[in-house]
Amino acid sequence: MAMRVALKFGKECCMHRNKVKFNDYFRHCFCTTASVGAASTPSKIPKKVPHFSKKGRLFTGAAIGLLIGGGAYASTVDEATFCGWLFSATKLVNPLFAFLDPEVAHRLAVSAAARGWVPIEKRADPQILELKVWGRRFSNPIGLSAGFDKNAEAVEGLLGLGFGFVEVGSVTPVPQEGNPKPRIFRLRKEGAIINRCGFNSEGIVAVAKRLGAQHGKRKMETSSSSSFTEEEVIHGGKAGPGILGVNLGKNKTSEDAAADYVQGVHTLSQYADYLVINISSPNTPGLRQLQGRKQLKDIVKKVQAARDEMQWGEEGPPPLLVKIAPDLSKQDLEDIAAVCTYNFSLSFLIIISNTTIQRPDAVSQNPVAEETGGLSGKPLFNLSTNILKDMYSLTKGRIPLIGCGGVSSGEDAYKKIRAGAILVQLYTAFAYGGPALIPQIKNELAECLERDGFKSIYEAVGADCR
Template sequence: MREGRLLAAIARRFAYGSSSCIHTAAETSGSAKEAVAAAFQKPPLPPKIRLTWGRVLTGTLLGAVIAGGAYVGTRDEATISAWTFEAAKYINPLFRLLDPENAHKVAIWASSHCLCPRETRPDPPVLEVSVWGRTFSNPVGLAAGFDKNAEAVEGLLGIGFGFMEVGSVTPVPQEGNPKPRVFRLPEQGAIINRYGFNSEGIVAVAKRLGAQHGKRRMAETVNSAITTNTEQRVLGGKAGPGILGVNLGKNKTSEDAAADYVQGVHTLSQYADYLVINVSSPNTPGLRKLQGRKQLKDLIKKVLAARDEMQWGEEGPPPLLVKIAPDLSKQDLADIAAVALSLRLDGLIIANTTVSRPDSVIGLVHADEMGGLSGKPLFTLSTEVLREMYQLTWGKIPLVGCGGISSGEEAYVKIRAGATLVQLYTTFAYEGPALIPRIKAELAACLERDGFKSAQEAIGADHR
């Protein structure tokens, strides 16, 4: 009897992994042979499970989450950050399957929901730059035009930009130009757009930036309460771990451009680490005429007065910059330099998109579309304008180099030509988040190769 029971238990455990899974008559049969036979009988079948795509998908996602959690649990933050940026390389090409404007909307949505990679690795110390009393962990920024309505500030700064610019923001909401208005020239890594300052307006943008500013202040309060090092240095600005610029535009139907920019200053400057007057978009009729010597001088005076009449704390008012076009004559550039020096402008962004069509894009599909051309074909032209403006201003005014940058080497060329900071847009639209750590690593390598201890040392090196 005992032998029968023992053999039955062993058989059950071997066959099904647990003696509790089955109950047979073997325990009371009194025969070892009968007990073994009973143990190997098939257990009753469970109720038939109906598999559906919903259940399969749920199971797959659950498995992915569990596997991802296990992976994350065995790796440090730097490793995870590197892995997510690497994964982004394979995801970003999917955006090219969409219409350019729809792809732009999806990218903003993903960034606003923090579905993009987050950089947790510190920037190389060699990339640090100080200007306008602010410290940038790196000089690589996102140009205006990508996040027009300040929908994704936290997510985009989290990718690893040293700074970013929202806008252009107009006082009153406007749709912009009719669609289609964005065109890819993939052979040259270029884009032509004629958006025409499509904007949700300053009220909507102020609401978003106000919420972001509140989160930043709350985080600072918590950090100051828990830290014991009162002298710790904090990188970043009003929006978080990065500097935030607000780019101001005018409404298409507005007859008083200065009033539009003043309204933007009054409403949005409290949330900005720096302000930009955009007078160089080719897609708003008459806007580029504001770059004339007299018009620009009158405009800047009014905007500066509006900014300075507001009450500011110890850090003072946000710096004021002007964004100019790359299609200006030498006389136009000389006039702008004279105005900037005489009014002690805080900086110039060089440059916006071009209405010209370099030989490299002639004959390509969409090359004849109206609008501003950006991307790789703009690099040489915008860098030449940057170099000339540095000479015209004697290196006394900080310059932001924008236009055609697609590598760390090209960012380095801009800095040597006179740029304190650089901005990206089109190449970021093509390559996605993976571009940012690559371009910073390449820039750091260029600086170290040529013996510069910091990016600050390399500014304007070609002129020395």
């Protein structure tokens, strides 16, 4: 009950800061609760007080303390300052998740974002970060990669945190539980995670229903809200500001990977600003074999045909991307580049990269590194960035690349851009750093660009490959 009251109070503070009367609010909340209890409970029987675990009391106490303090602070400052305080306050809460099982912590984080229990970024992004890709306007190039919101439960909450774009999934045609638990392992000291989830997914039907409802809601809010400019509506996502990507996977038992991806395109492309064909997860048997030239060419041909046979409005069909592994030979990279650029007007774009099955020296001494699965986080940065440089050179900078792997600071994001990325994704650093990391990375990235004399993201793309 205390948590519900605290969260309700915090929401009221954020929405109506200047109208909140703290004493009246708490008198109303607690007196109403007491009166309800009195009316529903016989006077001779004392009302049972719920027992909270030690961790539960810790989380509840932290939430109440932050919300009460935040509410008082909110009445004395402007909106931008209060917004900054909210993001900074998450630094105090986020370490508490370390006491929880990784998958439980992840589930709580997704639920919090889905329910709006996270800060909303009200401050404008640095203008130097604004760019257009695929004819869409991005307020900044920093995105959340697939894997966090697998079932599209928290799109609005995550976009509200200030990401330039959010990618959901991977989504499989048929629901599947993925690999047995435990399947997520922290290497906190190294800033890394090993996972072997195996595409745990609610399936495309459930995700389509969820995205359909969110799509309609965003569309109505866009048409009725005066906070969105005409430019933002046109150059944002399909249903308003904020870009949404959908990552498609294949079922573990499927014998026809191309058919799985085609089914995903038919069902989910109407809600996506871009689609990703995930052919590189190390946790689905045989999946990485699809990165071979012949197999990839077959998938590209069928997925493009499926997309192009659908009817599209003025915005046109969503771009198609493939997500590749960092564990590829030079010949593998050349084959992928050839397939993705064989017809430039129909080219696939590329996300570089997925997790690695390698164990770099930085993690080799940690016993957790012996766990099977894909490694993400800081130890992946150099490997994925080198692959990014190679692919930028192989494609001669002709197609947009998204850099992913080990990004934990604005300097890291800047290095990805200089290596050839037009957009940058992160996940593991967000899992450790929480919402406060997002504005930090954006501000640091803007400082890096200005420091080196670049006036836009475009000017910096591929600077280290020229």
